[in-house]
Amino acid sequence: MLITQTRHDVDFYKHVEIQRDRKINHIRSKIPIINYESAIVELVRENLFSLVSGGTGCGKSTQIPQFLIECGFNFSVSDEKNKTKILKICMTQPRRAAVESITNRLKFELGSFSENVSSHIRNKYDKCSSDEYLVIMTEGILLNIIQSDILLSNFSVIILDEFHERSLSSDILFGMLTYIVRLRAFLWNKNKINIPPLRVLLMSATYKLFGKPILDFDALLNDFSFQKLEIEDKIFPVAVHYAKKTVKNNLPAVASKIKKIHNELPAGSILAFLPGKKEIQFVHKLLSGVNGKNNEISFDADIDNITAAQLEGFADSSNNILPQSDDEFNDSIGFDFDEDKNNKELSVDSDIGSIRKKIKTGEAASNETLLETDPDSNVERASLDEDIKKKEYTEWKGADGNGTLTVYEFYSGINEQTFAKIFNEPKPSERIVILATNVAETSLTLPNVRYVVDSGYMKYKTYNQLTSVGSIKTVNISKSNAVQRTGRAGRVGRGHCYRMYSAETFSETMKNFMTPLLLSTPLESIFLQN
Structure with a gap:
């Protein structure tokens, strides 16, 4: 049986307007992945698991989180006390240096909206002063969060960046997320929870090498709605x-x-x-x-x-x-x-x-x-x-x-x-x-x-x-x-x-x-x- 989202969720997606400096918009317009914004948003919206593969420097790590924020993936839901909370987008990185670098770049590009972006590494949680829309963390931090919240009830989308590295933490996360996504979709369709199914986006620069994929995703995710999108490289020779x-x-x-x-x-x-x-x-x-x-x-x-x-x-x-x-x-x-x-x-x-x-x-x-x-x-x-x-x-x-x-x-x-x-x-x-x-x-x-x-x-x-x-x-x-x-x-x-x-x-x-x-x-x- 194909596991997908059956309850209507169109009301969740509410466009978020982000005011950026003109120079930043000019820089972003030259990034190759900008031309794929609609395709990527549709990919994540229609599939519980998805994969985006693009060459080095195409803008995956810095632009895709912004696409998802602007297109309303930070759903507003009511918690157990009937208080409204905003579900966050999480992006993992294999290394602390990457977390800090990408966080700084995203804050720079998002302008005033940077107050809604945070980073989380071991012994350092740079929490937002306002509502948290995006958090960039190491893979180990997300594993720790799962220990106390198996449904990942505070998140709407999990992005596993640099998945091709197949680190110990990323492989375990991938396995656990297949169960978490399945469980959240089941409880959502049975009206047991009011948080929509979790979406997982895998990102890799070398999804295939010499025609061979890093994993047989079609076999591993045959129970889920799963699609791939490959970004054309426009890197310099x-x-x-x-x-x-x-x-x-x-x-x-x-x-x-x-x-x-x-x-x-x-x-x-x-x-x-x-x-x-x-x-x-x-x-x-x-x-x-x-x-x-x-x-x-x-x-x-x-x-x-x-x-x-x-x-x-x-x-x-x-x-x-x-x-x-x-x-x-x-x-x-x-x-x-x-x-x-x-x-x-x-x-x-x-x-x-x-x-x-x-x-x-x-x-x-x-x-x-x-x-x-x-x-x-x-x-x-x-x-x-x-x-x-x-x-x-x-x-x-x-x-x-x-x-x-x-x-x-x-x-x-x-x-x-x-x-x-x-x-x-x-x-x-x-x-x-x-x-x-x-x-x-x-x-x-x-x-x-x-x-x-x-x-x-x-x-x-x-x-x-x-x-x-x-x-x-x-x-x-x-x-x-x-x-x-x-x-x-x-x-x-x-x-x-x-x-x-x-x-x-x-x-x-x-x-x-x-x-x-x-x-x-x-x-x-x-x-x-x-």
């Missing part, structure tokens, strides 16, 4: 450059690539993806050189010729930032090369073959331009020259060698002051580089980023069933992660992504998606919370 070979430790190569971009290429901020905080500190130290002070960077250190002894020395003095042996490092990053492949240098020809295969099978993202060359070749320079002719890049006033490189670190747990600095626009003779973990992959739009340097690694929770011990290890990213990282370079203009691994590693070694934590992690920590 990004040229993807691969390394000749995949090396065990590419942190010096990442630093060297940042140095090369800063010294030779046109204006634009650099976003470098690294596995964790310690690796970020290590690359920051490489960039700082011997005379660097705070964020003012000089390149006196010879990054390109740094020795293994220097790496080990730094690791010893920095609480084992890097593994001390090859075996330990291989275990931690999770690459599974056979001995022959591990010892030979992958040729450019093998990369070209993999790239051509990737193009032929449609594995490239819609905005990726795959260069069949080494990143250091003249094609890179030529493509950038074309960008300059088209005036896609602003003049780089630091090209005379006097430009300053300002380095910011971005990882989970940074303080609010540092987090705010990441969004600063660079000065005319300044180039900003952001050394980030995968917290920068989704939801956040970092300003002026035209270059992405992808180390190919990330931190991931693992569990050893033999020893019953869980740990966080450095592993190779998935293709989905790689696509997300590439998209960071195409949000504000034509960009370039430098993947510090070979095309063969991408096509043959990396999985399409990371193994969901629900399948590889014990669930006691979730069930025993509070």
Whole structure:
């Protein structure tokens, strides 16, 4: 039996007028998802479960909540004491940084209506001074709310953003919401409650990768009215450059690539993806050189010729930032090369073959331009020259060698002051580089980023069933992660992504998606919370 809403609810939808500044309306008019407002509103209104898939930067996280508010999804109902209450729209994010960033952006765009928007993360609930229409929270907070309110009786719509990440909390939330939606619809149709059925909207940038969905939604939600909507990407083109070979430790190569971009290429901020905080500190130290002070960077250190002894020395003095042996490092990053492949240098020809295969099978993202060359070749320079002719890049006033490189670190747990600095626009003779973990992959739009340097690694929770011990290890990213990282370079203009691994590693070694934590992690920590 198909579970849907049968009682008439047209009276619930009352249009809400939001007064915005003219400049904000002009900015919003250029966002791709604006053209889909009617379709998205109809999708959520007609289906208890729905999914919106759109590429990086199309405006899902900031615009869809505004669509729902304006179209009256904040239903007014009477509680048990016959007092009127407004049902809220909830949007979850996998990380605290995304919650704070999106909340600030929504408050900025909503103008005077910003008083009706709040955020909720662990140990911090920024509650509204007036009626609460929209609350952005982490997935764990919503799980805690369910413990005390199984019907989620204060909410009309739940939006699970970045669902493709398949975090432990999001998978459990998805399973629980199927029961909550079913229960609320049943009680509503039996006139047992006066709150209409709950609607759940899933949002993902990579709902499908290479034709394969992250979940078989049609099978999982065959009891519900469920529809999907895919937003056409209008992201700027990004040229993807691969390394000749995949090396065990590419942190010096990442630093060297940042140095090369800063010294030779046109204006634009650099976003470098690294596995964790310690690796970020290590690359920051490489960039700082011997005379660097705070964020003012000089390149006196010879990054390109740094020795293994220097790496080990730094690791010893920095609480084992890097593994001390090859075996330990291989275990931690999770690459599974056979001995022959591990010892030979992958040729450019093998990369070209993999790239051509990737193009032929449609594995490239819609905005990726795959260069069949080494990143250091003249094609890179030529493509950038074309960008300059088209005036896609602003003049780089630091090209005379006097430009300053300002380095910011971005990882989970940074303080609010540092987090705010990441969004600063660079000065005319300044180039900003952001050394980030995968917290920068989704939801956040970092300003002026035209270059992405992808180390190919990330931190991931693992569990050893033999020893019953869980740990966080450095592993190779998935293709989905790689696509997300590439998209960071195409949000504000034509960009370039430098993947510090070979095309063969991408096509043959990396999985399409990371193994969901629900399948590889014990669930006691979730069930025993509070």
